[in-house]
Amino acid sequence: MKRKVIAIVLVVAMIMSLTACRSSSNQSKGSSGNVAPTTSEGEELEDVTLNVFMDLGSTLSSGIQSDPVAEYIKEKTGVTLNLEGFDNQKESVMVASGDLYDVTIIDQPAYIPPLISSGSVADLSDWIQYAPNVTESSQASLKYSKEFLSDESGKLFVLPMRTKAEAVPSARDMDGNFVRWDHYVEAGSPAINSIDDLLDLLETIQKNHPETDSGQKTYAVSQWSDWGRGSFESQLSKYLGKTGIPLFSSYDTDDLEYHDLFDDENLYLAYAKYMFNANQRGILDPEAFIQRHEDYNAKLQDGRVLSTMYQWEINGINNELVNSGKAGFVDIPFADTKEYPAKIKCVAPFGYRQRLLVVSSKCDDKKMRAIMRLIDFVYSEKGARTIVNGPEGITWEIDDKGVANFTEETLKAQRADPTYLSTQGAKYYQGIIGLDYDLYDSTGKRFYDLTLNSDYIKDALNDYEKEYCKFYGIDVPLDVMTERKNQSVDNRAYEMLMPSEHPTDISRSTTSIEAYMEQQLPGLIMSKNQEEYDVKLAEIREKLKSMDYDTTNAYYREAFKNAVVTYDKLMK
Amino acid sequence: MEVAKRSKKRRYLTKGQLVLLGMTLPSILLITVFCYLPMSGWIYSFFDYRIGYKLSNSEFVGLANFRYAFGDTYVLKVIGNTLIISFLGMLNLPIACAIAILLSEVRFSKFRRAVQTVITLPNFISWVIVYSIAFALFSTDGLITSLIASITGQAPTATLLSNPATAKLFMVGLNIWKSAGYSSIIFFASITGIDPELYDAAKVDGAGRWHQIKFITVPSLLPTLMVLAIIQVGFILNNGFEQFYCFVNPVIRDQIEVLDYYVYRLGMLQNDVPLSTAVSMCKTFVSVVLVFSVNKLAKKINGQSVI
Amino acid sequence: MTKKKISGREMLFQICMIILFVVLFIICFYPFYYIFIASISNPQSVTSTSIRFLPIQPTLSNFRKVLELNGIWRSFIVSLARTVIGTMVTLLFTSMLAFTLTQKELPCRKFFYRFAVVSMYINAGLIPWYLTMRSLHLKDSFLVYILPTALSAYCLVLVKTYIESIPTALEESARIDGAGYFSIYWKIILPVCMPILAAVIVFTAVGQWNSWTDNLLLVDDNNLRTLQLTLLEYLNRANNIASQARTGGAVVDGSNITPFTLRMTITMVVTLPILIVYPFMQKYFIKGIMIGAVKG
Incomplete structure (x- = not known):
């Protein structure tokens, strides 16, 4: 009797574990290969809700987002963001099972090879042309990705984010x-x-x-x-x-x-x-x-x-x-x-190793198009500005000379209430930003994060900061660093080039x-x-x-x- | 399974047995599916498995993971710490039992109820917060430390948080503080179930309070105490890692590092699945062997097996 | 229980007990009181060692912040539902199995019991557990809160031990009256076991109320999000700042990064419902009531 029961239990267990194995190894099919064109300019944007697994930072909570920046993203890309907060345990079971979100930000390069070999991540090689801003701003990171975050095929599976192609003074979080x-x-x-x-x-x-x-x-x-x-x-x-x-x-x-x-x-x-x-x-x-x-x-x-x-x-x-x-x-x-x-x-020509964006291979073409629009947006200067400063037209605008500036109302509101920018969604979505936080814009002199520019800072200096600047003979505190003769560049690329799996x-x-x-x-x-x-x-x-x-x-x-x-x- | 059951039915089973089996098997099925089925994952411990790869692509390494986990001399110290902390932690049960017995002898029912509620409170405070409070009380500027300093007139050289000599006791004490009140609920329930006629009869015979406790309450609680003790013996290698994760610092680490924290540090933190699987597999074996040995021992002494 | 005359010895005993339990009371209560005053203190001016006996600049802003969280009331309902349903299911399966395991007629009785006891010591690891749940299609399903914990081996042991301590006369008289196993279980054993079942209810309900990993790993649906996870996520926002700073670049300027008061407030918010309900369970823990009631 006892033996029979054990036998039954074993049989059930084996059947169950077999099904478990099968479903976990069955992720390899999916889209990619032939690519349908994205909607061209002027055409109506398809509304798509994307599930995104990313670091929610200190302001977002999971679920569908409706803050001003999310609205702006929706308007520009047709994407409604449904976020899920990053968690280490969750990440590890996702990698083990291949159950990725539409867009997933992985924080360990070691997880990339298994995801590629199980076919869980989509091949972006042909899709990337629909995100011209990535190619333009982060060429080196794409080259890097194809060589070091890919298999023998040299396809593009991963977008390393927060790229900083040229050395710029670290102005934030020094x-x-x-x-x-x-x-x-x-x-x-x-x-x-x-x-x-x-x-x-x-x-x-x-x-x-x-x-x-x-x-x-x-x-x-x-x-x-x-x-x-x-x-x-x-x-x-x-x-x-x-x-x-x-x-x-x-x-x-x-x-x-x-x-x-x-x-x-x-x-x-x-x-x-x-x-x-x-x-x-x-x-x-x-x-x-x-x-x-x-x-x-x-x-x-x-x-x-x-x-x-x-x-x-x-x-x-x-x-x-x-x-x-x-x-x-x-x-x-x-x-x-x-x-x-x-x-x-x-400088971070290949981005940061904690910010590796992958796309699930289960996404259909409609979703893929939406994802590429989103990616293109977060890698664009406008997108980056929106993410760190709030939506264009609400908190900032581009003046006649082509220079981005906070609007008068924003400056006034910000002075009255230092959390004003934050209520407009500024810095909410840094978890999915394509370009690093403190990066010069295309003028090559100004940070696209407008709060880092000396014209903004100079107006907001406290008394002790003024004394500090006077003591060192400079305009803004950051210059103590930038005017230094003996300085070196922190190059995040070496970290990225060290092996990820030992x-x-x-x-x-x-x-x-x-x-x-x-x-x-x-x-x-x-x-x-x-x-x-x-x-x-x-x-x-x-x-x-x-x-x-x-x-x-x-x-x-x-x-x-x-x-x-x-x-x-x-x-x- | 269906087939097996039906064929049995025809030959051996009475109606009573059938009813009983019908009431039993759903639960057994639940245990099988949710506890035993995931055990298939133990196979990872024999492979150089990495998260996300298929097992078929992983190299079979035999017992290498076990050798690594238990090959270091440091692990002996860790196991030593684990055993000491767990053994002292078993005081939890007699303490909980004593609390329940003594508290039910208190006459003022409002006071009794208030105490009964309040002693379960520590259980609801997570370890992270226990740490915060302990830091507020026992660090160099803490409430208790400065109280002691003002009484003795000298500043302490090492606080409870950083004194290797008392670290283990401190951990055990905190653990008992956190869980004893909650465990006493079981004994309150068991005391409730004691037949009041027994007490009445004892009172008629002129037995005092102490005799009632000794000859009625304690013997009635003994089966529960025994079975819980045997279960806890099985958990001797499990201390949970959370407490130690919160309280560990370089000064006292080698005093309080227990197996669960060690595995967390080596396995989980580094995503070393085979390693942590190997250790938890060994833990299960040790638990099962211990539980059944103690059970056998109890049977020899007591004449009755508990499990 | 009722006040008769109190002898001198009795008096001494009662006083000793009261002193003992007052000390115990303080040891257990002060930390909780500390959490309470921290939760109503001003987060900007409070650090862990600065709080002792009184709140600092009392404010309800911490509670307001937590209770205004998006979706908190919905997640409260979900948590309540899983606690009530989960506890009832666990109670049913556990007590039923405990009962049948005490019946000599059950085939393989010992095996089943040991099979359950051993299951307590098995820890298969996170990934196999996840893959199993997934293959059982429990992902994004409310059942994932209920089924895996439907049988608690620990409570099983408690209930079984309790049933064994009940005088067999009760059961036997019922059997003579021709009652079947199920009706013995339902009509006799369950009522008699109320005290231990009350303990099981407390343990299971608290466990259900406090658990969140199943939600985190297996349920993405926001309509099924539990209170614990909602609060945890909120707390993590504060923790995120430090962890992001470690991996290159913090995210927020100017805000207070100590999640200290927040943590305390969240502890209060999740513990209070338990404390409100718990005293109602206590009436089952009064010495000698149950058996007497059934017998009489």
Whole structure:
């Protein structure tokens, strides 16, 4: 009896799992191949609702959208957007089953090859001609996609988004060496000629402000521990011009030299040294590597942490400081010398690896046409302007000289209510923008994000920002960076050219080495004295050797070298 | 299945059996479909499978994934942590039971009800928020830390959040705080089911409160306690990863890293499906073996098998 | 229960108990109180350590923001529906199986029980689970909220243990009267088991009310979106900023990025309905009422 029951259960289970297998491997048919022409100009746009899986940012919620920008998109392309928010788990089951949305934005290149091999993504090679703006603005990214995000056929399956074909100063969400301007002035506005100068400055600031208004102890330097490798970066990565890559290695952005953990030029070792010295001076928060980022941010808001490295973190805090009559945080630059080739500009000819747009192969021609209209729109200057500034004709217009500007009403409304642009849908759809946020428009001098242009900014400068500009002899704060002689370009392309899939043993040893370093670095930084620091560092290096570091490191060194060579070849 | 049932019907089954089977099989079918069917995914653990690829395109690697998961000496420490935290966590049951017994002896029914409601509250607070509150209470500027500092007159060197020596106990304590009240619901229900005549008879015999608890309440709760304990033994390798994901930091990580978090870090975070599958497969085997061994043991001692 | 004369020893015992439970009360209540005052504090001026005993600049704006969310009332109805229907279905299947497993006449009784118990320890992983649900056509269907949890092995064990503790006399007398298995189950066992079934209802309903992964992964239809997922998505907006900043470029300027008060408010919003309903279940947890009632 027992055996029979087991047998029945097994049979049922097998039948079920067979059907499961069949339906999951049966995705390969679909459209592509022969392409019907899209509707030509002047013809009525077909109304199509597209399901889009993308990062909803901080304003959108899933479902059908009806904000001013969505209405504008509908008017221009006939597309009604039905959004679904990005989620890692959801992405992984989608890739495993091939159940893609009409338009899906994938955030990991490693997911692309399986999607292509299971036939889940549509071939865009023939369709792309209907999105001329992509070809025009992002030629290199298409070439890249066909070579690195495709199979042997060299077809176009993926559109890497947020492309930035030419190096432009990073005007939004900068990294920097942020301290409060009044604190800096109070400390005697010292020049930062070395990291020791920076530590001196921070120490002075903490000495001047040992407690917050409510009597809590302050720390000049703090940190958090829940961002993995990203927890160990600081303003040094900007000013030393170093970019971190997997395995806690780094490369110099100016001469592209690779530094591993046995090399003191390594970004993370430079960071550890800096933090160690901060701790020696008693200006490092003892909870630096215990707290999570949200705790760090809360301390920053409470005024218990006196310096930080991300602009987005202090935007809100600066507003509050200004409202209460205080000065906000500003980026205090390191000396304009060869040692500090600051990362000022950014270029992303192949877009960002977290923004890979694919189209489901289940879309019929009608949907494909709509998708191409949408893609063409988000890659166009007009589309990009609409996404970051709100719809044309409502918030901005093009004047007689062909220059885009906010309308008078917008400027007035924005001054009265700083959230006005946001109510018009500005910056809602950055999750699907084709061109990067801070990119020059076709005039080559002005950002298409109108809030970044100096004419707009100059009008809105606060008192402390005016003082800051006067001190450095510039018009707007960004010029402190752009007028620098020693600067380097952060090229996102190298990251894109590193392999996206690693052999299993490499990816596993990477995981364990990174976990080991994440755990060891705080201990190293908290060393009691230089001697202990040196001993600990030697121990870490010794242990790394037993963790297959040499093989794994050689793999990444080679991969980076290849990326550089390939880049030169591709861009020729 | 139909055929099998019908042929059985003709030969062996009585009407009563048929009715019982009819009431049983739908549930069994549900378990089969929703719990056992997805088990086919265990096959991933023997392949170098990557998300999205077909199994037929993946290389068969035998036990390599198991070897990787359990080959590291660090995993021994992780398993050690898991066992210690789980064993201490089993205190949850006797505590929940004691709460239920003692609380039902309290005479003031409004107070009793209020406590009964409030002790279930922690269960509804997610770990992320428990962490936020713990940080507000126990970090260097936290309410409790500064309270202790003002009593003792010295600043603490390490807080509960960052003291490796007490990290495990802190995790266990939080876990019991969060779940004991909720688990006590079961015992409240079981106490309700005790025949009041038993108490009346005991009272007539002059048994005091303590005797009533000892000779009536506790023995009546024992079967439930036993069966829950055996179930929990099976969960000895499962601590969930959420709590540890929220509370982990580099200072105490090697003290509180448990198997579930380890797998999350190695497997899920890196999309290493074969690895996490291999570990959960082993966990299931361990659970089943443990549950049936303990059950056998209970049978030897008690003369009656629980499961 | 009724107040007779209270002896000195009894008095001492009651006082000790009250002290003990007051301490327990505070330990369990303060965190919740903390969440409450955080949820009515001004989000701009609050950080986790600044809140202690009183709200800071009390405001209802957090609640207003949450309750004004698009589609929140619809998702509330969906959550309510899945909780009520799901709990009833689970109750039915679980108690029925628990009953039949106590009946000696059931063939393969032990096997079925063990089969159910072992299922608790099986975790197949996300992807196989998803593929199974998909092949059963449960994608975008309300049934995906109900069927997978229709049998709870844990509750099964509880109910079965409880049934075994019931004096067999009840059942036997019914059988002598000629009742079939189903009517014994329906007319005798179910009423007698009310206390444990009440516990099962609490566990299942809370589980249903709080679950969202099935919604996230398997249901895209906005008309079937649950409250938990709606709130989670809202919360994630705030979290998104930090995560986007990590992967190159944040999105919002000038807004407060701490999701702290938001998180607290959402906890309040999802917990309050449970707290409103829970006391009604408590009447089943009063010592000695049930069996007495059925017997008498």
